[in-house]
Amino acid sequence: MGEAPALKKALSQRQLRMIAIGGVIGAGLFVGSGVVIKDTGPGSFITYALAGVLIIMVMRMLAEMAVANPSTGSFADYARNAMGNWAGFSVGWLYWYFWVVVVGFEAIAGAKIIRYWIPAAPIWLTALLLLVAMTATNLFSVSSFGEFEFWFAGVKVAAIIVFLVLGGLFVFGVWPHKSMDFSNLTSHGGFFPLGPAAVTVGVVTVIFSMVGAEIATIAAAESSDPERAVAKAANSVILRIAIFFVGSAFLLVTILPWNSKQVAASPFVSAFTEMGIPYADHIMNAVVLTAVLSCLNSGMYTASRMLFVLAARREAPPQLVAVTRRGVPAPAILTSSVIGLLCVIAAAFWPDTIFAFLLNSSGAVILFVYLLIAVSQIVLRYRTSPDKLKVKMWLFPILSILTAAGIFAILVQMFVQGGDNRSALTLSLLSWAVVIVLYVANRWYLSSRPEVAGVAPTEHPHRVLVLANQTVQSSELLDELRRIGADREATYYVVVPASPIETGAAASHGPLDVWEATKQVAQQRLDDTLQTLRADDLDANGELGDYRPLRALSAAVDAFHPDQIVISTLPPEDSVWDRFDVVDRARAEHQIPVTHVVARTAAQEPAS
Structure with missing residues (x-):
């Protein structure tokens, strides 16, 4: 097998660094921190620290797996390798569902912020324009996605740094007419006015405001050095959370009384106003809008790449693996955009019913994904020799188990708290159950279908057309061809569809260079097969065909005029061609005998 081309550079290290830094900073920090402070008190920065520790642990586990086994599928592939296809299927579809709902939600949030300056602007129309703009950027x-995200993230990071610097000067008394003052931490009911247990209550809210750190592991697949990028993202998340989240929360409760109405409504605006900064409301609304657009942009990117990966793993329609000449997975982007558009429509016309259901049914999904990442790391770590790991989870297995237990505890707390949190947990579990049912139903359907009878095989065929890809070099197929050609009178024509799914190229290459890798792998398989047949003194030729096997077959039938067709596939539970009835449809379309060879051994997939 020839070496597949290396992944082309699409995202620069500069862009990837800022995606990693800004990915964890969403509108939830700027707006949601007020809710956390109101429910927790001055100790809210401890809440941010607790949630931050969980995110740091998840990122470290993800980095260990990503550096040891680089993959375009990231955590969906690790779940599949650790626990089976059901886990990879679950993680991929749940993560995609979470982000397409986020895309719709962020478009609505952005539209509401714009109404601050343009009150007459219809929310649904503004949201639609924002969604179209970010879709165009990704297409x-x-x-272009990387550059937009670089500047969006830059604005968010700059705003936080300015707040930290000015807030620090204000709190420590290096400010005009201001002395050092930490009294707000204790003078309004004490440090824990709602009790020490309240610190854990806000973890549920905080954990969702930190979602996005893992995006860097997906984007890294389209960078020049994925392993280095993932390792850096995992290491830098510690500093990002400590400074941006914990530092900001500490300054907010120090500058303002925790029970102030202004804190609950708009904490950063209130803090800047307290410091005497003019136009604080306009400045922070612009920053929050940037954060929303950043989340919308990265959400579209993440959803489309996960859909691309699902198609590459044969768990979504194969058309979604197609890319443009620029290496952009346009069908996956447009599909995700359409679902996001439906969420916008639901929010505009049915905000309290359909849209509320969508939000709640995806509310706890990211925690399910994080839990499966933790379990995957534990399982895979025990399967991997320690000397093969360049990045290791700290204090394994203690911290890994505690992380998984912590995530599970948050899910339990969502149920105990009741109200919207319990509703979100229940409906998210329902979403996961639907995904599992679809997975099981698909497997059952594939294994239970009867085989359609075709034209009786030719006793002594002379012109044999072979259609195969993953199994083209399998012993089962080669033995069948040798049997047919035992009298040495048969002529063979081998067609290998140039499909990124069947060649495995889509599993190890990003959208930018997947088709180049596909053609190289398919050509190598064809050449090796022809060489093997010719070594047995068989008359064999062949070509690469259309990525759609039935079209490749039809073109070859018209050109070669066979009297026997041999189609080789994997077993039904693993075969994409079986899923789409390739053998049965070939028998129906061509009045030529079709022999179906089921091979248990697939050709080696390309290296990344």
């Missing part, structure tokens, strides 16, 4: 090129 243009991978680097």
Whole structure:
């Protein structure tokens, strides 16, 4: 097998660094921190620290797996390798569902912020325009997404740094007419006015405001050095959470009384106003809008890449693996955008019913994904020799188990708290159950279908057309061809569809270079097969065909005029061609005998 081309550079290290830094900073920090402070008190920064520790642990586990086994599928592939296909299927579809709902939600949030300056602007129309703009950005090129996200993240990071610097000067008394003052931490009911247990209550809210750190592991697949990028993202998340989240929360409760109405409504605006900064409301609304657009942009990117990965793993329609000449997975982006658009429509016309259901049914999904990441790391770590790991989870297995237990405890707390949190947990579990049912139903359907009878095989065929891809070099197929050609009178024509799914190229290459890798792998398989047949003195030729096997077959039938067709597939439970009835449809379309060879051994997939 020839070496597959290396992944082309699409995202620069500069862009990837800022995606990693800004990915964890969403509108939830700027707006949601007020809710956390109101429910927790001055100790809210401890809540941010607790949630931050969980995110740091998850990122470290993810980095260990990603550096040891680089994959375009990231955590969906690790779940599949650790626990089976059901886990990879679950993680992929749940994560995609979470982000397409987020895309719709963020578009609505952005539209509401714009109404601050343009009160007459219809929310649904503004949301639609924002969604179209971010879709266009993602469709243009991978680097355009990276550049937009670089500047969006830059604004968010700059705003936090300015707040930390000015807030620090204000609190420590290095401010005009202001002395050092930490009294707000204790003078309004004490440090824990709602009790020490209240610190854990806000973890549920905080954990969702930190979602996005893992996006860097997906984006890294389209960078020049994925392993280095993932390792850096995992290491830098510690500093990002400590400074941006814990530092900001500490300054907010120090500058303002925790029970102030202004804190609950808009904490950063209130803090800047307290410091005497003019136009604080306009400045922070612009920053929050940037954060929303950043989340919308990265959400579209993440959802489309996960859909691309699902198609590459044969768990979504194969058309979704197609890319443009710029290496952009346009069908996956447009599909995700359409679902996001439906969420916008639901929010505009049925906010309290359909849209509320969508939000709640995806509310706890990210925690399920994080829990499966933790379990995957524990399982895979025990299967991997320690000397093969360049990045290791700290204090394994103690911290890994505690992380998984912590995530489970948050899910339990969502149920105990009741109200919207319990509703979100229940409906999210329902979403997961639907995904599992679809997975099981698909497997059952594939294994239970009867085989359609075709034209009786030719006793002594002379012109044999072979259609195969993953199994083209299998012993089962080669033995069948040798049997047919025992009298040495048969002529063979081998067609290998140039499909990124069947060649495995989509599993190890990003959208930018997947088709180049596909053609190289398919050509190598064809050449090796022809060489093997010719070594047995068989008259064999062949070509690469259309990525759609039935079209490749029809073209070859018209050109070669066979009297026997041999189609080789994997077993039904693993075969994409069986899923789409390739053998049965070939028998129906061509009045030529079709022999179906089921091979248990697939050709080696390309290296990344």
